[in-house]
Amino acid sequence: MMAAEAVLEAATVRLRPLARRDVPLLLRWTNDPGVRHWLHRSESPPATLELAQARVEEMRRDPRTLAWCIEAGGRPIGDVRLLEIDTTHGRAELGIAIGEKDSWDRGYGTDAIRRVLRFAFQELGLRRVWLITDADNARGIRCYQKCGFVQEGFLRGHRLRYGRPLDMLAMGVLREEWEAQPSR
């Protein structure tokens, strides 16, 4: 499809296309209980190298997905994705995880998301980017709000965490809102 595989530079982070060599890192991140807690994957058995590899291959093959590795000071700290990119309707879903916990709360996620939004709205010409997140993920929600996302829905028991139903929020940001942001 479109303008795939771009390297995106931001103030504190650099986004480069997720590559095969990132698989061991992704594996370590998603199997870290502190990271996993916030992931949909918390209900699945721990990932193996083969599974993680297959997942990256699939993302790279899928024309509806773009995935970047987030680097801060040259060190990979997480990943950010645009999923279900729908050019007919001009929208995509955003997913992000900072896998290195010592890089939490430093604004890297906010910086990465702002850069991906710029790419989504300006380069891909999307009209809308949305996401779903755990309703108790206060840190994530604050970050998304800073990036311009507003709450649009409350999905009751949308996923399980350790076997218990967990509510999730749907949040979205429209291009014209993003354009009106002074801090974009």
Add this chain to the structure above:
Amino acid sequence: MRLRPVAEPDLPLFVRWLNDHEVRYWLSMADGPGLTLESEREWFDEMRADPATVAWCIETEDGLPIGNLGLHAIDEAHGRATLGIFIGEKAYWGRGYGTEAIRQVLSYGFREMDLRRIALGTDEDNARGIRCYEKCGFVREGLLRAHRLRGGEPVNAVAMAVLREEWERGALGDHDGR
């Protein structure tokens, strides 16, 4: 009314239904290209190969196919799925077939498939659809702004869902054959 698995001989019918502008209007494919038998066969093969999708053909008591109903994005780990439905024969609109078909699939999804939650998205101005979903127990959970385009114009989507325990209360609370 009965539901039976979608079969290859249904495909020409689906093409006719989904190329009908009044049917298409409420579906997310409204702004996509027209369907052909080839594109529909591709959908059919993908659907059959995809363990996360099941699709049924809705038939009248006389065995006349009138529409299609599916569960998509079936997620066993989290116990949920997304429902999609359309009645392709417009003469059968507004006669309760959709409601009955959805009730059957909810029963199947919650009892047989052991789902906890069934969700759907529909256009905010699809009053007939929303009334039908509400009758089946779905409640509004959100409004996804400008979620899709219809005739090039942004349309809001209502997010709705029904949970198993809500459905069980409804199913025990009345006796309309649910």
